[in-house]
Amino acid sequence: MITVTDDTTIGEALQAAVERYADNSLLAVPANPQRGYAQQGVEISYRDAGRQIAELARVYADAGYGLGHRVALLLESRPEHMLHKLALNTLGICCVPINPDYRRRELNYLIDHSKADLVVCLASRLASIRESLEDTAHQPAVVALDEQRAAGSLTSLPKAARAAQAGAVNADTPASILYTSGTTGQPKGCVLSHAYELAAGKWYASQPGFVSIQEGRERLFNPLPLFHVNASILSFYCMLLSGGCQVQTDRFQPSRWWEEVASSRATIVHYLGVIIPLLLKQPASPWETQHVVRFGYGAGVEPQLHAVFEQRFGFPLIELWGMTEVVRTISDYTSDRQVGTRSFGRGMPGLEVRVADEYGESVPSGTPGEMLVRYSAETPRKHFFSEYLDDPVATEKAWSGGWFHTGDVVVQDPDGLLHFMDRRKNIIRRSGENIAAAEVEAILLTHPKVQGVAVMAAPDAIREEEVLASIVLVPGVPADDAICSELFDFCQKEMAYYKVPGWWWFTDEIPTTGTQKIQKHRILAAGQEPTALAGIRDLRTRKKRG
Structure with missing residues (x-):
C-alpha cells in the first residue's frame, strides 16, 4: 500500500504508485461493440499511465498552465478524464469536471462560476461549448480532442491567458471543483484539495471486514460517472494507493452489466439503489454465475431487495453513507450487518x-x-x-x-x-442524481405562462424518486396537454434531462404561509401519494438523454 501522509500531494502518490505497481493495470474499459470508442476494451498499466500523464503534463506546462489555474474537462467517463486530471493535479492545476448531460444554461453557470482558464472537450462536445460561450461573461480558451485517439491527440494548447502562481504544489492545493446540488438553487462548487482526495482513497483502502482491500489484486467495476466524487475520487484513489485497477464503463446498462463485470474480472462493484431492482428484473444469464465479485459497495438498496439480491448473485451489498463534502464514508462492513434495514454503519x-x-x-x-x-x-x-x-x-x-x-x-x-x-430538504434523489427542487422551480418560473410552481419528489419504483412539478398557470392559459408538452419541451432545453419533471400537476393555488413561503407539505392530504393527485400527467417516458 502506498504511504500517504497529511503532506503528500497527488503527484507524489502517483509517482510512488507507478514505481511500485508498474505492471499492474490502473484503468480498464470493458469491451462493448456498441460504444463509440474502445469497442474491444482497454487496459492501461501503471507504467503506461505514468508515461501518458507525464506527456500531458508537459503539454500543459509548455502552454503556461500551472499552479492556480483551473481546467474544465468534458471527456465523459473515458479513461482520458483521469489521465488529464492526474496531469493537471501534478502541476497544481484544479480540475473542473463537466456533467455531459448539462444543457446550455447549466454550462453557462459552471463556466462563469468556476472561471475556468481552459476547457478541454471531446470534438463531439465542441459545438455545445461554443454555444455556451456566446452567453458567458467569462471566456476561457477551448481545445477539442479527437474522438478515436483522445489520449494522444493533445499535442499543443493555446497559451494560458494569465501566469501561473508562484510556489509549489502542496496538500492544500485545490485538486477538483465538483458541482453539487444545494437547496437554494444553483449548484455549489465544492473545492476538494490534494489532501482530501488522497485521504478518501486511504480511508477506503484501510477499511476492515467485508470491505477489506487486497493490495495489487482488486479490480473495481464502477458504472458511475467520472464527474461524481464516487468514481473519480473515492474508488479511483483507493485503487491507485493499493495497486488495484478501476474498471470504468461509460454508463450503467442492465442488459450488459454481468457480461462486463464477469469479463473484466471485477472483484468489487459499486452500485446505487436504482441499479438493484433493474438487475433483479433481468432474465437469468450465464454471465451472472461467472463473476468473481467479493462485495458490492453503495447506497440505497431497498430493504426488501437486499437479501434477495445477495442470494441470487452470491455476494454481499455493503451499504454506505457519503457525500461530496465529506472525505470519508460510513459503512456497515461488520459480520453482524443488518441486511434488510436502512442501517449504514x-x-x-x-x-x-x-x-x-x-x-x-x-x-x-x-x-x-x-x-x-x-x-x-x-x-x-x-x-x-x-x-x-x-x-x-x-x-x-x-x-x-x-x-x-x-x-x-x-x-x-x-x-x-x-x-x-x-x-x-428540497433535494430529489433520482437514479443517484441529487436534484435541487429550487433550481427546477427557478427555470419553470421564467416561462411566461407559469405564475407559480412547487417542485417535489414523487416515489418511483425504478429510480427511487422522480421530479414532480405543481404549477399555477397565468390566468387565461388552459391546463391541458398542449401546455404540459410545451413546458416539458421548455425544461428539456434548459436543464439536464434527469432534472426535467416526469410528473406534472396543474392547480389553481399553491399553499403558502403568511410570509408567502410555499408549504409543500400542504399540497397533499395526509397519507396521499403525490402521483394520486387528480389530473396529474405522467411524462416520464419522454425523459431521454439528448
Missing part, C-alpha cells in the same frame, strides 16, 4: 457522528435527527472539503457549531448504529 475516529435536533442539540437514541459529522473536536474540518467556491457564508453555515451539517435525517441505536430516514 457507525461513526468512528476520523468521522465522528452526532444526531441533533433543529437547534443543534443532541437527541436521544431512537429519535430522528439531522446527522452532524466532523473529524475530531480538535480538528473538525481535517480532510473535509476546503470550501464552497466564492461562498464563505454557505461554507460557515454548513459548519455551524463546529460540526458539518449533512442535512440527512437518521436514527441512531443505543450501540451507535445509524439508520437512514429521509432525504435532505
Whole structure:
C-alpha cells in the first residue's frame, strides 16, 4: 500500500504508485461493440499511465498552465478524464469536471462560476461549448480532442491567458471543483484539495471486514460517472494507493452489466439503489454465475431487495453513507450487518457522528435527527472539503457549531448504529442524481405562462424518486396537454434531462404561509401519494438523454 501522509500531494502518490505497481493495470474499459470508442476494451498499466500523464503534463506546462489555474474537462467517463486530471493535479492545476448531460444554461453557470482558464472537450462536445460561450461573461480558451485517439491527440494548447502562481504544489492545493446540488438553487462548487482526495482513497483502502482491500489484486467495476466524487475520487484513489485497477464503463446498462463485470474480472462493484431492482428484473444469464465479485459497495438498496439480491448473485451489498463534502464514508462492513434495514454503519475516529435536533442539540437514541459529522473536536474540518467556491457564508453555515451539517435525517441505536430516514430538504434523489427542487422551480418560473410552481419528489419504483412539478398557470392559459408538452419541451432545453419533471400537476393555488413561503407539505392530504393527485400527467417516458 502506498504511504500517504497529511503532506503528500497527488503527484507524489502517483509517482510512488507507478514505481511500485508498474505492471499492474490502473484503468480498464470493458469491451462493448456498441460504444463509440474502445469497442474491444482497454487496459492501461501503471507504467503506461505514468508515461501518458507525464506527456500531458508537459503539454500543459509548455502552454503556461500551472499552479492556480483551473481546467474544465468534458471527456465523459473515458479513461482520458483521469489521465488529464492526474496531469493537471501534478502541476497544481484544479480540475473542473463537466456533467455531459448539462444543457446550455447549466454550462453557462459552471463556466462563469468556476472561471475556468481552459476547457478541454471531446470534438463531439465542441459545438455545445461554443454555444455556451456566446452567453458567458467569462471566456476561457477551448481545445477539442479527437474522438478515436483522445489520449494522444493533445499535442499543443493555446497559451494560458494569465501566469501561473508562484510556489509549489502542496496538500492544500485545490485538486477538483465538483458541482453539487444545494437547496437554494444553483449548484455549489465544492473545492476538494490534494489532501482530501488522497485521504478518501486511504480511508477506503484501510477499511476492515467485508470491505477489506487486497493490495495489487482488486479490480473495481464502477458504472458511475467520472464527474461524481464516487468514481473519480473515492474508488479511483483507493485503487491507485493499493495497486488495484478501476474498471470504468461509460454508463450503467442492465442488459450488459454481468457480461462486463464477469469479463473484466471485477472483484468489487459499486452500485446505487436504482441499479438493484433493474438487475433483479433481468432474465437469468450465464454471465451472472461467472463473476468473481467479493462485495458490492453503495447506497440505497431497498430493504426488501437486499437479501434477495445477495442470494441470487452470491455476494454481499455493503451499504454506505457519503457525500461530496465529506472525505470519508460510513459503512456497515461488520459480520453482524443488518441486511434488510436502512442501517449504514457507525461513526468512528476520523468521522465522528452526532444526531441533533433543529437547534443543534443532541437527541436521544431512537429519535430522528439531522446527522452532524466532523473529524475530531480538535480538528473538525481535517480532510473535509476546503470550501464552497466564492461562498464563505454557505461554507460557515454548513459548519455551524463546529460540526458539518449533512442535512440527512437518521436514527441512531443505543450501540451507535445509524439508520437512514429521509432525504435532505428540497433535494430529489433520482437514479443517484441529487436534484435541487429550487433550481427546477427557478427555470419553470421564467416561462411566461407559469405564475407559480412547487417542485417535489414523487416515489418511483425504478429510480427511487422522480421530479414532480405543481404549477399555477397565468390566468387565461388552459391546463391541458398542449401546455404540459410545451413546458416539458421548455425544461428539456434548459436543464439536464434527469432534472426535467416526469410528473406534472396543474392547480389553481399553491399553499403558502403568511410570509408567502410555499408549504409543500400542504399540497397533499395526509397519507396521499403525490402521483394520486387528480389530473396529474405522467411524462416520464419522454425523459431521454439528448
